[in-house]
Amino acid sequence: MTTALSQERLQAQITFAMEIDKLKRVIRRNTLIDGSRRENDAEHSWHIGMMAMVMAEHAPPGVDLDRVIAMLLVHDIVEIDAGDTFIYDQRAVERQSALEQAAADRIFGLLPEDQAKRLRALWDEFEERTTPEARFAKALDRLAPIVVNHHNDGGTWALYKVTARQVLEKVQIISEGSPELGAYAVGLVESSVARGHLAP
Amino acid sequence: MTTALSQERLQAQITFAMEIDKLKRVIRRNTLIDGSRRENDAEHSWHIGMMAMVMAEHAPPGVDLDRVIAMLLVHDIVEIDAGDTFIYDQRAVERQSALEQAAADRIFGLLPEDQAKRLRALWDEFEERTTPEARFAKALDRLAPIVVNHHNDGGTWALYKVTARQVLEKVQIISEGSPELGAYAVGLVESSVARGHLAP
Secondary structure: OOOHHHHHHHHHHHHHHHHHHHHHHOEEEEEOOOOOOEEEHHHHHHHHHHHHHHHHHHOOOOOOHHHHHHHHHHOOOOHHHHOOOOOOOHHHHHHHHHHHHHHHHHHHOOOOHHHHHHHHHHHHHHHHOOOHHHHHHHHHHHHHHHHHHHHOOOOHHHHOOOEHHHHHHHHHHHHHHOHHHHHHHHHHHHHHHHOOOOEO | OOOHHHHHHHHHHHHHHHHHHHHHHOEEEEEOOOOOOEEEHHHHHHHHHHHHHHHHHHOOOOOOHHHHHHHHHHOOOOHHHHOOOOOOOHHHHHHHHHHHHHHHHHHHOOOOHHHHHHHHHHHHHHHHOOOHHHHHHHHHHHHHHHHHHHHOOOOHHHHOOOEHHHHHHHHHHHHHHOHHHHHHHHHHHHHHHHOOOOEO
16 A cells, blocks of 8 residues: 555655666776676676576575675665775775765665665675675675686786786685685686786 | 586586676667666666665565566576567567577576576566566566656657657556556656656
Protein backbone atom coordinates (compact mmCIF):
# COMPACT_ATOMS: atom_id res chain seq x y z
CA MET A 1 0.00 0.00 0.00
CA THR A 2 1.19 3.48 -0.79
CA THR A 3 1.55 5.69 2.26
CA ALA A 4 3.04 9.15 2.65
CA LEU A 5 6.10 7.66 4.40
CA SER A 6 6.56 5.06 1.72
CA GLN A 7 6.32 7.80 -0.94
CA GLU A 8 8.87 9.89 0.87
CA ARG A 9 11.25 6.95 1.11
CA LEU A 10 10.79 6.18 -2.57
CA GLN A 11 11.60 9.76 -3.50
CA ALA A 12 14.85 9.57 -1.48
CA GLN A 13 15.69 6.26 -3.17
CA ILE A 14 15.07 7.79 -6.62
CA THR A 15 17.30 10.75 -5.72
CA PHE A 16 20.02 8.29 -4.71
CA ALA A 17 19.53 6.28 -7.92
CA MET A 18 19.91 9.44 -10.01
CA GLU A 19 22.99 10.53 -8.07
CA ILE A 20 24.86 7.25 -8.51
CA ASP A 21 24.40 7.48 -12.28
CA LYS A 22 27.58 9.57 -12.02
CA LEU A 23 29.58 6.40 -11.35
CA LYS A 24 29.31 5.75 -15.09
CA ARG A 25 31.58 8.75 -15.59
CA VAL A 26 34.32 7.80 -13.13
CA ILE A 27 37.10 6.43 -15.31
CA ARG A 28 39.58 3.79 -14.17
CA ARG A 29 43.16 3.27 -15.35
CA ASN A 30 42.56 -0.09 -16.96
CA THR A 31 40.89 -0.63 -20.31
CA LEU A 32 38.16 -2.88 -21.62
CA ILE A 33 39.49 -6.24 -22.66
CA ASP A 34 39.55 -5.16 -26.33
CA GLY A 35 41.67 -2.14 -25.36
CA SER A 36 39.21 0.22 -27.07
CA ARG A 37 38.82 2.60 -24.14
CA ARG A 38 39.30 2.93 -20.40
CA GLU A 39 36.74 1.31 -18.18
CA ASN A 40 34.31 3.19 -15.93
CA ASP A 41 33.50 2.28 -12.33
CA ALA A 42 29.87 1.32 -12.98
CA GLU A 43 30.58 -1.27 -15.66
CA HIS A 44 33.56 -2.52 -13.64
CA SER A 45 31.28 -3.02 -10.63
CA TRP A 46 28.85 -5.02 -12.76
CA HIS A 47 31.69 -7.10 -14.14
CA ILE A 48 33.14 -8.15 -10.81
CA GLY A 49 29.63 -8.77 -9.45
CA MET A 50 29.20 -11.29 -12.27
CA MET A 51 32.65 -12.73 -11.54
CA ALA A 52 31.58 -13.28 -7.92
CA MET A 53 28.50 -15.09 -9.14
CA VAL A 54 30.44 -17.56 -11.28
CA MET A 55 33.57 -17.91 -9.11
CA ALA A 56 31.82 -18.41 -5.77
CA GLU A 57 33.19 -21.95 -5.47
CA HIS A 58 36.69 -20.49 -5.08
CA ALA A 59 35.68 -18.57 -1.97
CA PRO A 60 36.34 -20.08 1.47
CA PRO A 61 33.51 -22.38 2.62
CA GLY A 62 30.54 -20.61 4.16
CA VAL A 63 31.02 -17.26 2.42
CA ASP A 64 27.71 -15.43 1.93
CA LEU A 65 27.83 -14.83 -1.81
CA ASP A 66 24.89 -12.44 -1.85
CA ARG A 67 26.67 -10.12 0.56
CA VAL A 68 29.80 -10.33 -1.61
CA ILE A 69 27.79 -9.25 -4.65
CA ALA A 70 26.08 -6.42 -2.74
CA MET A 71 29.47 -5.21 -1.52
CA LEU A 72 30.90 -5.26 -5.03
CA LEU A 73 27.98 -3.26 -6.45
CA VAL A 74 28.48 -0.65 -3.71
CA HIS A 75 32.28 -0.65 -3.37
CA ASP A 76 33.20 2.15 -5.80
CA ILE A 77 30.26 4.54 -5.26
CA VAL A 78 32.38 6.83 -3.04
CA GLU A 79 34.57 7.49 -6.09
CA ILE A 80 31.80 9.71 -7.49
CA ASP A 81 33.20 12.38 -5.16
CA ALA A 82 36.65 11.02 -4.40
CA GLY A 83 37.71 9.86 -7.86
CA ASP A 84 39.47 6.64 -8.82
CA THR A 85 42.83 6.03 -7.16
CA PHE A 86 45.58 4.25 -9.01
CA ILE A 87 46.51 1.43 -6.64
CA TYR A 88 50.19 1.67 -7.57
CA ASP A 89 50.33 5.34 -6.49
CA GLN A 90 50.95 4.96 -2.74
CA ARG A 91 50.68 8.64 -1.84
CA ALA A 92 47.37 8.99 -3.63
CA VAL A 93 46.05 5.91 -1.81
CA GLU A 94 46.83 7.54 1.56
CA ARG A 95 45.22 10.89 0.64
CA GLN A 96 42.16 9.09 -0.60
CA SER A 97 40.78 7.82 2.67
CA ALA A 98 39.42 11.11 4.09
CA LEU A 99 37.89 12.01 0.72
CA GLU A 100 36.14 8.65 0.55
CA GLN A 101 34.77 8.90 4.09
CA ALA A 102 33.20 12.27 3.28
CA ALA A 103 31.84 10.88 0.00
CA ALA A 104 30.25 7.95 1.82
CA ASP A 105 28.57 10.35 4.28
CA ARG A 106 27.17 12.49 1.49
CA ILE A 107 26.10 9.88 -1.04
CA PHE A 108 24.75 7.10 1.19
CA GLY A 109 23.20 9.91 3.25
CA LEU A 110 20.80 10.62 0.40
CA LEU A 111 18.96 7.41 1.34
CA PRO A 112 16.52 6.93 4.22
CA GLU A 113 18.60 6.57 7.38
CA ASP A 114 18.25 2.80 7.85
CA GLN A 115 19.39 2.20 4.28
CA ALA A 116 22.19 4.74 4.49
CA LYS A 117 23.52 2.84 7.49
CA ARG A 118 23.24 -0.51 5.76
CA LEU A 119 25.09 0.58 2.62
CA ARG A 120 27.69 2.39 4.67
CA ALA A 121 28.25 -0.77 6.70
CA LEU A 122 28.67 -2.79 3.50
CA TRP A 123 31.23 -0.33 2.17
CA ASP A 124 33.08 -0.20 5.52
CA GLU A 125 33.16 -3.99 5.54
CA PHE A 126 34.68 -4.04 2.06
CA GLU A 127 37.32 -1.46 2.96
CA GLU A 128 38.26 -3.09 6.27
CA ARG A 129 38.57 -6.61 4.85
CA THR A 130 37.96 -8.22 8.22
CA THR A 131 35.33 -10.71 6.98
CA PRO A 132 35.78 -13.58 4.50
CA GLU A 133 33.11 -11.91 2.33
CA ALA A 134 35.07 -8.65 2.14
CA ARG A 135 38.34 -10.47 1.46
CA PHE A 136 36.77 -12.47 -1.37
CA ALA A 137 35.16 -9.33 -2.83
CA LYS A 138 38.48 -7.48 -2.75
CA ALA A 139 40.21 -10.47 -4.36
CA LEU A 140 37.89 -10.21 -7.37
CA ASP A 141 38.40 -6.44 -7.56
CA ARG A 142 42.16 -7.06 -7.74
CA LEU A 143 41.99 -10.06 -10.06
CA ALA A 144 39.97 -8.42 -12.84
CA PRO A 145 42.61 -5.95 -14.13
CA ILE A 146 45.33 -8.62 -13.94
CA VAL A 147 43.28 -10.90 -16.20
CA VAL A 148 42.78 -8.04 -18.65
CA ASN A 149 46.42 -6.96 -18.70
CA HIS A 150 47.64 -10.54 -19.05
CA HIS A 151 45.27 -11.04 -21.96
CA ASN A 152 46.42 -7.78 -23.59
CA ASP A 153 50.16 -8.55 -23.71
CA GLY A 154 50.73 -6.54 -20.52
CA GLY A 155 48.04 -3.96 -21.22
CA THR A 156 48.44 -0.87 -19.08
CA TRP A 157 51.34 -2.25 -17.00
CA ALA A 158 53.96 -0.87 -19.40
CA LEU A 159 52.16 2.48 -19.73
CA TYR A 160 52.22 3.02 -15.97
CA LYS A 161 55.69 1.41 -15.54
CA VAL A 162 54.39 -1.24 -13.16
CA THR A 163 56.69 -4.18 -12.32
CA ALA A 164 55.93 -7.81 -11.49
CA ARG A 165 57.08 -7.16 -7.92
CA GLN A 166 54.41 -4.48 -7.53
CA VAL A 167 51.73 -6.65 -9.08
CA LEU A 168 52.65 -9.55 -6.79
CA GLU A 169 52.12 -7.32 -3.74
CA LYS A 170 48.53 -6.83 -4.93
CA VAL A 171 48.22 -10.54 -5.62
CA GLN A 172 48.83 -11.12 -1.92
CA ILE A 173 45.44 -9.50 -1.30
CA ILE A 174 43.87 -11.91 -3.79
CA SER A 175 45.41 -14.88 -1.98
CA GLU A 176 44.00 -13.66 1.32
CA GLY A 177 40.50 -13.75 -0.17
CA SER A 178 40.94 -16.94 -2.15
CA PRO A 179 44.12 -19.02 -2.19
CA GLU A 180 43.00 -20.59 -5.45
CA LEU A 181 42.44 -17.26 -7.22
CA GLY A 182 45.73 -16.03 -5.73
CA ALA A 183 47.60 -18.98 -7.22
CA TYR A 184 45.90 -18.37 -10.54
CA ALA A 185 46.94 -14.69 -10.49
CA VAL A 186 50.56 -15.62 -9.69
CA GLY A 187 50.49 -17.84 -12.77
CA LEU A 188 49.27 -14.93 -14.92
CA VAL A 189 52.03 -12.66 -13.59
CA GLU A 190 54.72 -15.29 -14.21
CA SER A 191 53.40 -15.93 -17.68
CA SER A 192 53.40 -12.20 -18.45
CA VAL A 193 57.01 -11.88 -17.26
CA ALA A 194 58.07 -14.95 -19.25
CA ARG A 195 56.52 -13.49 -22.41
CA GLY A 196 58.25 -10.13 -21.85
CA HIS A 197 54.97 -8.29 -21.19
CA LEU A 198 55.75 -7.30 -17.60
CA ALA A 199 59.05 -6.08 -16.16
CA PRO A 200 60.35 -8.40 -13.39
CA MET B 1 42.34 -27.22 -2.36
CA THR B 2 43.35 -26.86 -5.99
CA THR B 3 42.50 -29.89 -8.05
CA ALA B 4 42.67 -30.44 -11.79
CA LEU B 5 38.87 -30.28 -12.01
CA SER B 6 38.74 -27.08 -10.00
CA GLN B 7 41.43 -25.57 -12.24
CA GLU B 8 39.51 -26.57 -15.33
CA ARG B 9 36.33 -25.01 -13.96
CA LEU B 10 38.20 -21.82 -13.07
CA GLN B 11 39.59 -21.57 -16.59
CA ALA B 12 36.06 -21.84 -18.03
CA GLN B 13 34.85 -19.18 -15.60
CA ILE B 14 37.68 -16.85 -16.62
CA THR B 15 36.84 -17.41 -20.28
CA PHE B 16 33.23 -16.49 -19.53
CA ALA B 17 34.33 -13.41 -17.55
CA MET B 18 36.46 -12.24 -20.48
CA GLU B 19 33.65 -12.87 -22.96
CA ILE B 20 31.06 -10.86 -21.05
CA ASP B 21 33.39 -7.84 -21.03
CA LYS B 22 31.77 -7.23 -24.43
CA LEU B 23 28.55 -6.14 -22.70
CA LYS B 24 30.35 -2.85 -22.00
CA ARG B 25 30.20 -2.20 -25.75
CA VAL B 26 26.49 -2.92 -26.28
CA ILE B 27 24.90 0.53 -26.50
CA ARG B 28 21.32 1.26 -25.45
CA ARG B 29 19.02 3.96 -26.78
CA ASN B 30 18.81 5.96 -23.58
CA THR B 31 21.52 8.27 -22.29
CA LEU B 32 23.25 8.81 -18.99
CA ILE B 33 21.33 11.14 -16.73
CA ASP B 34 23.57 14.05 -17.72
CA GLY B 35 22.81 13.34 -21.39
CA SER B 36 26.53 13.17 -22.21
CA ARG B 37 26.38 9.87 -24.07
CA ARG B 38 24.30 6.76 -24.58
CA GLU B 39 24.39 4.14 -21.87
CA ASN B 40 25.91 0.68 -22.27
CA ASP B 41 24.32 -2.55 -21.08
CA ALA B 42 26.97 -3.32 -18.44
CA GLU B 43 26.66 -0.04 -16.55
CA HIS B 44 22.87 -0.18 -16.95
CA SER B 45 22.86 -3.65 -15.36
CA TRP B 46 24.89 -2.36 -12.43
CA HIS B 47 22.54 0.59 -12.04
CA ILE B 48 19.34 -1.40 -11.85
CA GLY B 49 21.03 -3.94 -9.57
CA MET B 50 21.67 -1.05 -7.18
CA MET B 51 18.09 0.17 -7.65
CA ALA B 52 16.85 -3.28 -6.63
CA MET B 53 18.99 -3.10 -3.52
CA VAL B 54 17.54 0.22 -2.35
CA MET B 55 13.96 -0.23 -3.62
CA ALA B 56 13.39 -3.74 -2.30
CA GLU B 57 10.67 -2.53 0.08
CA HIS B 58 8.47 -1.71 -2.93
CA ALA B 59 8.50 -5.34 -4.08
CA PRO B 60 5.65 -7.66 -3.08
CA PRO B 61 6.20 -9.30 0.32
CA GLY B 62 8.44 -12.35 0.27
CA VAL B 63 10.39 -11.48 -2.87
CA ASP B 64 13.90 -12.94 -2.81
CA LEU B 65 15.95 -9.80 -3.40
CA ASP B 66 19.21 -11.65 -4.01
CA ARG B 67 17.65 -13.53 -6.90
CA VAL B 68 16.30 -10.25 -8.27
CA ILE B 69 19.81 -8.77 -8.22
CA ALA B 70 21.36 -11.87 -9.81
CA MET B 71 18.71 -11.76 -12.54
CA LEU B 72 19.39 -8.10 -13.24
CA LEU B 73 23.14 -8.64 -13.51
CA VAL B 74 22.53 -11.45 -16.01
CA HIS B 75 19.50 -10.11 -17.90
CA ASP B 76 21.24 -8.32 -20.79
CA ILE B 77 24.19 -10.64 -21.39
CA VAL B 78 22.49 -12.23 -24.42
CA GLU B 79 22.66 -8.83 -26.11
CA ILE B 80 26.39 -9.38 -26.65
CA ASP B 81 25.34 -11.46 -29.66
CA ALA B 82 21.77 -10.31 -30.21
CA GLY B 83 22.20 -6.55 -29.74
CA ASP B 84 19.96 -4.17 -27.86
CA THR B 85 16.36 -3.99 -29.02
CA PHE B 86 14.45 -0.75 -28.86
CA ILE B 87 11.34 -1.69 -26.88
CA TYR B 88 9.14 0.64 -28.93
CA ASP B 89 10.08 -1.17 -32.18
CA GLN B 90 7.60 -4.05 -32.14
CA ARG B 91 8.94 -5.88 -35.20
CA ALA B 92 12.47 -5.84 -33.82
CA VAL B 93 11.21 -7.20 -30.49
CA GLU B 94 9.65 -10.19 -32.28
CA ARG B 95 12.76 -10.93 -34.39
CA GLN B 96 14.91 -10.72 -31.30
CA SER B 97 13.75 -13.82 -29.49
CA ALA B 98 15.49 -16.46 -31.64
CA LEU B 99 18.71 -14.45 -31.66
CA GLU B 100 18.66 -14.20 -27.88
CA GLN B 101 18.03 -17.91 -27.39
CA ALA B 102 21.07 -18.73 -29.54
CA ALA B 103 23.11 -16.14 -27.66
CA ALA B 104 22.14 -17.66 -24.32
CA ASP B 105 23.21 -21.10 -25.56
CA ARG B 106 26.58 -19.84 -26.72
CA ILE B 107 27.52 -17.44 -23.92
CA PHE B 108 26.22 -19.26 -20.84
CA GLY B 109 27.56 -22.43 -22.50
CA LEU B 110 31.11 -21.18 -21.90
CA LEU B 111 30.64 -21.97 -18.22
CA PRO B 112 30.82 -25.41 -16.56
CA GLU B 113 27.52 -27.14 -17.30
CA ASP B 114 25.92 -26.75 -13.86
CA GLN B 115 26.58 -23.01 -13.90
CA ALA B 116 25.46 -22.62 -17.50
CA LYS B 117 22.15 -24.17 -16.52
CA ARG B 118 21.77 -21.96 -13.48
CA LEU B 119 22.43 -18.71 -15.35
CA ARG B 120 20.23 -19.81 -18.22
CA ALA B 121 17.43 -20.54 -15.75
CA LEU B 122 17.85 -17.06 -14.22
CA TRP B 123 17.66 -15.44 -17.64
CA ASP B 124 14.65 -17.57 -18.66
CA GLU B 125 12.94 -16.59 -15.42
CA PHE B 126 13.52 -12.91 -16.15
CA GLU B 127 12.20 -13.22 -19.69
CA GLU B 128 9.14 -15.26 -18.76
CA ARG B 129 8.10 -13.01 -15.86
CA THR B 130 6.17 -15.80 -14.16
CA THR B 131 7.68 -15.21 -10.69
CA PRO B 132 7.36 -12.14 -8.42
CA GLU B 133 11.17 -11.82 -8.55
CA ALA B 134 11.19 -11.63 -12.36
CA ARG B 135 8.29 -9.19 -12.41
CA PHE B 136 10.02 -6.92 -9.91
CA ALA B 137 13.33 -7.15 -11.82
CA LYS B 138 11.59 -6.25 -15.09
CA ALA B 139 9.81 -3.35 -13.36
CA LEU B 140 13.17 -1.81 -12.45
CA ASP B 141 14.50 -2.37 -15.97
CA ARG B 142 11.51 -0.43 -17.32
CA LEU B 143 11.49 2.25 -14.63
CA ALA B 144 15.12 3.37 -15.05
CA PRO B 145 14.84 5.00 -18.52
CA ILE B 146 11.56 6.68 -17.56
CA VAL B 147 13.23 8.33 -14.57
CA VAL B 148 16.07 9.53 -16.81
CA ASN B 149 13.81 10.86 -19.57
CA HIS B 150 11.53 12.59 -17.08
CA HIS B 151 14.56 14.23 -15.48
CA ASN B 152 15.92 15.30 -18.88
CA ASP B 153 12.84 17.22 -20.10
CA GLY B 154 11.68 14.19 -22.09
CA GLY B 155 15.18 12.99 -22.99
CA THR B 156 15.14 10.50 -25.86
CA TRP B 157 11.31 10.31 -26.11
CA ALA B 158 11.15 13.18 -28.61
CA LEU B 159 14.11 11.84 -30.59
CA TYR B 160 12.42 8.47 -31.09
CA LYS B 161 8.92 9.98 -31.42
CA VAL B 162 7.55 8.05 -28.47
CA THR B 163 4.14 9.04 -27.08
CA ALA B 164 2.72 8.91 -23.56
CA ARG B 165 0.36 6.16 -24.67
CA GLN B 166 3.33 4.00 -25.66
CA VAL B 167 5.18 4.73 -22.44
CA LEU B 168 2.08 3.88 -20.39
CA GLU B 169 1.94 0.45 -22.04
CA LYS B 170 5.43 -0.20 -20.67
CA VAL B 171 4.40 1.21 -17.31
CA GLN B 172 1.83 -1.57 -17.11
CA ILE B 173 4.78 -3.98 -16.81
CA ILE B 174 6.16 -1.90 -13.94
CA SER B 175 2.81 -2.06 -12.13
CA GLU B 176 2.75 -5.83 -12.49
CA GLY B 177 6.09 -6.03 -10.65
CA SER B 178 5.37 -3.31 -8.11
CA PRO B 179 2.09 -1.38 -7.90
CA GLU B 180 3.88 1.36 -6.01
CA LEU B 181 6.63 1.80 -8.60
CA GLY B 182 3.97 1.62 -11.31
CA ALA B 183 2.01 4.46 -9.70
CA TYR B 184 5.22 6.45 -9.40
CA ALA B 185 6.00 5.92 -13.10
CA VAL B 186 2.49 7.02 -14.10
CA GLY B 187 3.14 10.22 -12.16
CA LEU B 188 6.35 10.82 -14.07
CA VAL B 189 4.61 10.28 -17.41
CA GLU B 190 1.76 12.65 -16.48
CA SER B 191 4.21 15.26 -15.29
CA SER B 192 6.21 14.97 -18.53
CA VAL B 193 3.04 15.41 -20.61
CA ALA B 194 1.91 18.38 -18.49
CA ARG B 195 5.28 20.06 -19.00
CA GLY B 196 5.15 19.45 -22.76
CA HIS B 197 8.09 17.02 -22.72
CA LEU B 198 6.13 14.00 -23.93
CA ALA B 199 3.46 13.87 -26.63
CA PRO B 200 0.08 12.60 -25.26
